[in-house]
Amino acid sequence: MIIETVQLNKVFKQAVKKPGLAGALKHLVTQEYVYKEAVKDVNLQIKEGEAVAYVGPNGAGKSTTIKMMTGILHPTTGQVKVCGIEPYKNRIENAKNIGVVFGQRTQLWWDIPISETYTLLRDIYEIPQKQYQDQLEMLITLLGMEEFLYLPARKLSLGQRMRADLAASLIHKPRILYLDEPTIGLDIVIKKKIRQFLKELNQSSHTTVLLTTHDLEDIEDICDRIVIIDKGSLVYDGNLNTMKDTYAQERAITIEASSLITDVDHRLQGYSGIRYESLDNANRIKIYFNRFEIKATELLNSFTSDYEVLDFKIDEPKIETVIMKMYAGNLKSASELGEKS
């Protein structure tokens, strides 16, 4: 395992602030605290080359987990190992193996040209010149960075800055890339570009990717495996498609005919869990069905024999729907799911 956590816990001591002046003064004398369990007994095993989405609602514990993996935070109890190293005990050694992008922050030097940030990183990581040159050229091309390479970070647009940050995190060819909301605030064109880049990086260089995001399209484009955390605990860990097959079995097919579709009830008789609605005065119907009960083609064929079908469309379930249900605790817990990869 390239990343492994065992019963990983992080508890934060949070000061309780009392309201008003009395509160402010009291603050100086006695301080009250609450303990926040940000990460609870997290067991994660990630193999080299995997692309894993780490998702959950705000405050679930995602960033805290990643910070423990990068060595910024040390665990309260439990263990985390990255490439066999305990990150917080050996931050420098760990840094050689990992790249980190926090979408909300930048690691670029604010006032110096981007190009010089990379030279500094080359020296910090002691990257051989030839390797550095090749890697930088590759990153500049793939991320389309030519036009802003000589600007200081403070002059870059958000999309440019994010690409420059990505390049900075990859300049030393790390085995693992942590991405904490890498597409936050970006327009859809840049989002697509970054997703393509990450997918390519994962597939061609086998870089292990751990991605945190609230944009579920990021997940579908980049990751095969999804880990869901809620209130510090893992609630799901498994293959993305398996999750969809298990929890999003409903599909919808919309069929459009040249004339009114009338005898729907009769045709759908005998199938369980099926329902439909008529659209546009019944020239179009939308049928909701369980994909494991009946095939879309079977449904379509039952109409093409009697109607002139002009068009049809099949809707896949939205991963959002499934994940929202999981956040809300409406689905079985991870242990009941029994799926572990």
Ligand SMILES: Nc1ncnc2c1ncn2[C@@H]1O[C@H](COP(=O)(O)OP(=O)(O)OP(=O)(O)O)[C@@H](O)[C@H]1O
């Ligand atoms: N340094 C800290 N001191 C005290 N509490 C903290 C600290 N960092 C995080 N927390 C708390 O730990 C919990 C988990 O925070 P974390 O940042 O890991 O959530 P997250 O899943 O990344 O959420 P988001 O999607 O909003 O980024 C939150 O309740 C947060 O307030």
Ligand SMILES: [Mg+2]
């Ligand atoms: Mg976060």
